[in-house]
Amino acid sequence: MPELPEVEVVKKSLEKEITNLSIKRVKIKDGNLRYKVKRQDIYKIKGLKIKKIKRRSKYLLIFLSNDFIIIVHLGMTGKFFIKKKNKSKQKTSFYYNLQNGQEEKHDRLIFYLSKETKLIYNDVRKFGFITLCSKRKVFENKHIKKLGPEPFDRNFNLDYFVKYINGKKRVIKDLLMDQKFVSGLGNIYVNEILFFSNINPKRKISNLKEFELLQIIKNIKKVLKKAILFGGSTIKDFKSSSGKLGEFQQHFKVYGKKGHQCSNLDCKGKVKKITISNRSSFFCSICQK
DNA sequence: TTCTTTGTTCCGGA
DNA sequence: GTCCGGAACAAAGA
Numbered sequence: 523m524p525e526l527p528e529v530e531v532v533k534k535s536l537e538k539e540i541t542n543l544s545i546k547r548v549k550i551k552d553g554n555l556r557y558k559v560k561r562q563d564i565y566k567i568k569g570l571k572i573k574k575i576k577r578r579s580k581y582l583l584i585f586l587s588n589d590f591i592i593i594v595h596l597g598m599t600g601k602f603f604i605k606k607k608n609k610s611k612q613k614t615s616f617y618y619n620l621q622n623g624q625e626e627k628h629d630r631l632i633f634y635l636s637k638e639t640k641l642i643y644n645d646v647r648k649f650g651f652i653t654l655c656s657k658r659k660v661f662e663n664k665h666i667k668k669l670g671p672e673p674f675d676r677n678f679n680l681d682y683f684v685k686y687i688n689g690k691k692r693v694i695k696d697l698l699m700d701q702k703f704v705s706g707l708g709n710i711y712v713n714e715i716l717f718f719s720n721i722n723p724k725r726k727i728s729n730l731k732e733f734e735l736l737q738i739i740k741n742i743k744k745v746l747k748k749a750i751l752f753g754g755s756t757i758k759d760f761k762s763s764s765g766k767l768g769e770f771q772q773h774f775k776v777y778g779k780k781g782h783q784c785s786n787l788d789c790k791g792k793v794k795k796i797t798i799s800n801r802s803s804f805f806c807s808i809c810q811k
Numbered sequence: 812t813t814c815t816t817t818g819t820t821c822c823g824g825a
Numbered sequence: 826g827t828c829c830g831g832a833a834c835a836a837a838g839a
Contacts (some may be wrong), residue, residue, distance in 0.1 A: 523819090524817090525818090556834085593834085595819085596818095597817080597818065597819085598816080598818060628836095646836065647816095647834090647835045647836050647837085648834095648836080649817075649819080649835065649836095651816065665819090684830090687824080688830095690828075691828090692830090692831090697828085701818090701819085708817075709816090709817070709818085710817095778814095799829095799839080800832080801816090802815085802816080
């Protein structure tokens with residue numbers, strides 16, 4: 523479930539906690555992630571220093587002191603924990619809220635860093651991955667190279683939108699989920715963005731008016747910025763609380779709100795749930811035409 | 812037991 | 826070759 527805002531929040535807290543620390547050793551507890559963690563990669567990063575951390579779409583790029591970059595994708599349930607000596611385990615972000623004990627069970631990798639700091643990668647469903655890449659080749663990486671513009675990029679504008687959709691005939695929700703069109707959005711934020719844009723998720727892109735395209739662009743930037751400000755969204759399956767949590771889910775207007783009254787004051791509609799391309803979509807059939 | 816959930820890749824048909 | 830939709834993947838809760 524981590525979409526751009528959650529990854530950005532993780533990036534910020536990792537940046538604060540592990541920049542300038544060096545990697546002493548790495549323990550693979552379960553390397554069978556989306557791609558198997560390679561032992562030779564682990565060997566290559568031993569002794570290197572963590573120089574800086576960047577985000578591209580939903581990917582984290584951890585720059586090391588030589589030519590290497592660690593590329594991380596959190597998949598659906600990947601998360602990092604930081605553990606310092608004499609301190610209990612801290613989450614790296616306001617992100618997931620875990621039940622007690624869950625963390626240990628799904629810890630997959632442990633990075634032993636300098637200053638007696640441990641960085642733990644935990645992933646319940648193992649859809650995330652961690653791989654090594656050289657700085658020179660990062661834009662040739664098979665994941666990174668196919669990404670479309672960042673939503674906050676000035677190149678992501680009306681001109682780009684109009685050109686991209688020319689001759690295509692998908693529905694708008696599918697397009698916004700497509701990382702080649704714009705990178706970083708997932709199911710949750712696309713639902714929210716279409717609500718604010720007053721556009722039905724099943725609308726064909728060929729039928730959208732120019733003012734509607736502008737609305738979509740504006741709301742993508744607006745919703746993502748606000749979500750980052752609130753520390754992202756916390757997955758709702760987990761119940762007990764410890765540490766700081768993302769709070770943006772409290773601001774959801776439609777996602778997960780089937781049957782709720784539409785949040786627009788003058789609207790008597792209810793939020794509906796339908797399936798589009800095997801994903802659930804929530805919308806108000808009165809406000810979203 | 813079956814359905815649902817999430818992001819991404821892969822595959823086949825148009 | 827491009828476009829597009831559907832299935833698959835892991836794991837857990839309802």
